[in-house]
Amino acid sequence: xxxxxxxxxxxxxxxxxxxxxxxxxxxxxxxxxxxxxxxxxxxxxxxxxxxxxxxxxxxxxxxxxxxxxxxxxxxxxxxxxxxxxxxxxxxxxxxxxxxxxxxxxxxxxxxxxxxxxxxxxxxxxxxxxxxxxxxxxxxxxxxxxxxxxxxxxxxxxxxxxxxxxxxxxxxxxxxxxxxxxxxxxxxxxxxxxxxxxxxxxxxxxxxxxxxxxxxxxxxxxxxxxxxxxxxxxxxxxxxxxxxxxxxxxxxxxxxxxxxxxxxxxxxxxxxxxxxxxxxxxxxxxxxxxxxxxxxxxxxxxxxxxxxxxxxxxxxxxxxxxxxxxxxxxxxxxxxxxxxxxxxxxxxxxxxxxxxxxxxxxxxxxxxxxxxxxxxxxxxxxxxxxxxxxxxxxxx
Ligand code: SOE
Numbered sequence: 590x591x592x593x594x595x596x597x598x599x600x601x602x603x604x605x606x607x608x609x610x611x612x613x614x615x616x617x618x619x620x621x622x623x624x625x626x627x628x629x630x631x632x633x634x635x636x637x638x639x640x641x642x643x644x645x646x647x648x649x650x651x652x653x654x655x656x657x658x659x660x661x662x663x664x665x666x667x668x669x670x671x672x673x674x675x676x677x678x679x680x681x682x683x684x685x686x687x688x689x690x691x692x693x694x695x696x697x698x699x700x701x702x703x704x705x706x707x708x709x710x711x712x713x714x715x716x717x718x719x720x721x722x723x724x725x726x727x728x729x730x731x732x733x734x735x736x737x738x739x740x741x742x743x744x745x746x747x748x749x750x751x752x753x754x755x756x757x758x759x760x761x762x763x764x765x766x767x768x769x770x771x772x773x774x775x776x777x778x779x780x781x782x783x784x785x786x787x788x789x790x791x792x793x794x795x796x797x798x799x800x801x802x803x804x805x806x807x808x809x810x811x812x813x814x815x816x817x818x819x820x821x822x823x824x825x826x827x828x829x830x831x832x833x834x835x836x837x838x839x840x841x842x843x844x845x846x847x848x849x850x851x852x853x854x855x856x857x858x859x860x861x862x863x864x865x866x867x868x869x870x871x872x873x874x875x876x877x878x879x880x881x882x883x884x885x886x887x888x889x890x891x892x893x894x895x896x897x898x899x900x901x902x903x904x905x906x907x908x909x910x911x912x913x914x915x916x917x918x919x920x921x922x923x924x925x926x927x928x929x930x931x932x933x934x935x936x937x938x939x940x941x942x943x944x945x946x947x948x949x950x951x952x953x954x955x956x957x958x959x960x961x962x963x964x965x966x967x968x969x970x971x972x973x974x975x976x977x978x979x980x981x982x983x984x
Pocket of ligand 1: 601753779780861
């Protein structure tokens with residue numbers, strides 16, 4: 590059988606997902622073939638160029654027409670958050686499997702409707718996954734596996750940070766990512782969502798309460814008109830930034846452990862610095878996205894003279910996803926997470942299960958994001974997330 594994919598959107602994530610769909614069948618022995626059928630965007634000439642460059646058979650400008658087609662099996666959504674709910678729900682109702690970029694939606698209400706549509710669709714054998722791609726970096730999957738195997742003992746504390754610096758320049762123009770109506774939130778939803786999901790994924794716990802603060806450092810930015818990604822804005826002058834630049838919050842996990850979260854676009858010098866450290870009563874694990882082939886492990890049960898952080902080079906055939914790639918020591922990069930994601934989505938469909946994270950898990954993250962904003966608006970008081978709907982799926 591051949592699964593025909595429609596990609597809706599063609600920005601940065603369009604490029605990344607295209608690599609995923611192209612490479613997955615070339616590297617893994619998938620149960621079904623993948624056909625890169627059609628890529629969709631509103632600007633006809635630009636999306637046609639993307640199709641030719643990234644290897645899509647066709648391009649189109651109307652996602653509704655594409656979803657109505659009988660010959661599409663998977664709809665992959667990489668548009669800004671304001672259109673996720675409408676496209677995903679329409680696709681699921683049309684019987685298409687869905688992969689949707691993170692964060693799942695721009696509000697809890699939208700995410701709830703999406704999770705409900707996914708629940709109904711699953712009864713008909715139609716599956717939905719959220720694109721929290723970093724789960725599929727082999728070192729992150731191994732991080733999860735080692736905690737599940739008890740290697741750090743009881744998880745007692747977590748430190749999670751995602752730091753970028755692309756907004757430090759106040760003359761950086763306004764873009765859709767800086768407008769609440771398009772993006773939902775700023776650093777919080779864009780990159781904070783990743784570290785919330787990763788924390789829940791690796792620990793197997795949910796973030797059940799948060800206390801935090803969000804802040805916008807540069808409140809207005811130049812408008813760039815055409816090419817800014819903004820609809821209907823003037824080409825001149827300044828526009829208001831309506832999302833956060835920085836989000837700092839504490840989280841309480843379902844097992845009682847405390848987490849410190851930091852998501853910022855103002856960490857001068859930090860380009861895409863995601864770090865995650867879990868401390869348990871028997872050991873610790875630490876991951877750094879800028880050194881993504883390595884997982885740090887401290888074993889408190891080892892003889893005292895041997896204790897210290899070990900750098901595990903996660904490139905052995907026994908490590909997650911690696912056996913399909915290169916011999917040990919031949920490292921992987923950012924794009925491999927997208928290849929692994931495409932592989933897992935295809936395998937999930939063949940097995941009759943949704944590849945993790947499900948829309949239900951995406952909804953838990955959305956609830957944490959909303960709780961952080963609420964806490965910030967209410968003098969950082971602790972706010973329950975109502976996220977505890979179950980632990981991450983294990984497929
Ligand atoms: C933002 O700069 C961004 O592109 C996120 O949207 C992605 O999810 C992350 O992978 C890299 O940073």
